[in-house]
Amino acid sequence: MKLYGALIAVAAISLAAGLAGSVGALQPLLGIGVPYCALAILLVGLSWRVIRWSRSPVPFRIPTVCGQQISLPWIKSSRLESPHSTLGVIGRMGLEVLLFRSLFRNTRSRIDQGPRLIYGEAKWLWLGAMAFHWSLLVVVLRHLRFVVEPVPAVALWLDGLDGFFHVGVPVLYVTDIVLIAALLYLLVRRLREPQVRFISLFTDYFALFLLLGIALSGIWMRYFARVDAVAVKQLALSLTVFSPSLPKNLSAWFFVHLGLVCTLAAYLPFSKLMHMGGIFLSPTRNLANNNRMKRHVNPWNYPVKVHTYEEWEDEFREKIEAAGLPVEKH
Ligand code: HEM
Structure with a gap:
């Protein structure tokens, strides 16, 4: 039900966008109104999430570590596994964000005959996640050619690199194939592994189908439907300078693509896809583990009436001495 529900939802959005896009009177709504609304929801939603996270109290240092913390000079500490400086935190965060380091160490467990608990490596998920995220990044950066004029050097460079094999006209992008393959792997894994x-x-399914829908409609437009990229750029540039004008010859396929992208933008702040920003605000990742170097006092501490040892000794001195027990103060 969850799978088919998500598939039907994405198909319905695509169909609605495609149908509305083929009706001239509805094109301004779809090409101008919806993108601005989606962008506003994205920006307000992202800010709301980040402000809410940053306001959560973090009274303690709670970094997740899997290495020796810095302590005595003769004990070797682990700068990356248990970073004690900002530089170490940046290094660990960088490796996490760029290479998904913790996912690389993911393990799987199963019960074998015996019964015996067996732990094994699980590198496929890491590979699939890396392939998906990196190809998505390249695709999005390549899209800068639609919204920035002159086209940024990074977009041109990625365009050349991505079409390196010079297969077909228009040139086939490697990231298009990798993106679809990775998304299909992530979907099949979810369906095939009973626990997942x-x-x-x-x-979970909705996010995957939405991304698949965006990628497939984009691929369809580039290699088969051959949409007018100049018209798309005209619209995109007019939107970026807040002087929207709708070119005549925009195809319905473009509106399907745009409708799905707007859905993703508006949905992103309220979805699990926010892990994109959450990782940077996660106290288990962004705090240095300097608990033995520095005394961290809980800012919520309030004055508590305590009974010190000295006071206790003064109170019972006579009895302690009578019992022949040692005292600190004579
Ligand atoms: C999350 C954002 C987006 C994703 C993931 C995405 C994905 C894709 C993919 C995978 C393709 C296939 C060809 C290629 O890789 O370049 C494509 C093509 C295309 N996309 Fe997007 N897209 C996004 C946003 C947009 C937006 C906002 C626009 C409107 C300006 C747009 C307009 C197009 C057009 C016109 C093509 C055809 C390109 C061509 O003919 O070379 N896309 N998109």
Whole structure:
């Protein structure tokens, strides 16, 4: 149900956008109104999430570590596994964000005959996640050619690199194939592994189908429907300078693509896809583990009436001495 529900939802959005896009009177709504609304929801939503996270109190240092903390000079500490400086935190965060380091160490467990608990490596998920995120980044950066004039050097460079094999006209992008393959792998893994399937929600499938829909409609436009890229750029540039004008010859396929992209933008702040920003605000990742170098006092501490040892000794001195027990003060 969750799987089909998500598939039907994405198909319905595509169909609605495609149909509305083929009706001339509705094109301004779809080409101008919807993108601005989606962008506003994205910006307000992102700010709201980040402000809410940054306001959560973090009274303690709670970094997740898997290495020796810095302490005595003769004990070797681990700068990356248990970073004690900002530089170490940046290094670890950089490797996490760029190379998904913790996912690389992911393990799987199964019960074998015996019964015996077996732990094994699980590198496929890491590979699939890396392939998906990196190709998505390249695709999005390449899209800068539609919204920035003159086209930034990075977009041109990625364009050349991505079309390196010079296969077909228009040139086939490697990232298009990798993106689709990675998304299909992530979907099939969710369906084939019983435990993962059991915990999968509607939103897990919805995010995957939405991304697949965006990628497939983009690929369809580039290699088969051959949309007018000049018209698309005209619209995109007019939107970026807040002087929207809708060119005549925009195809319905473009509106399908744009409709799905706007859905993703508006949905992103309220979805699990916010892990994109969350990682940077995660106290288990962004705090240095300097608990033995520095005394961290809980800012919420309030004055508590305590009974010190000295006071206790003064109170019972006679009895302690009578019992022949040692005292600190004579
Ligand atoms: C999350 C954002 C987006 C993703 C993931 C995405 C994905 C893709 C993909 C995978 C393709 C296939 C060809 C290629 O890789 O360049 C494509 C093509 C295309 N996309 Fe997007 N897209 C996004 C946003 C947009 C936006 C906002 C626009 C409107 C300006 C747009 C307009 C187009 C057009 C016109 C093509 C055809 C390109 C061509 O003919 O070379 N896309 N998109």
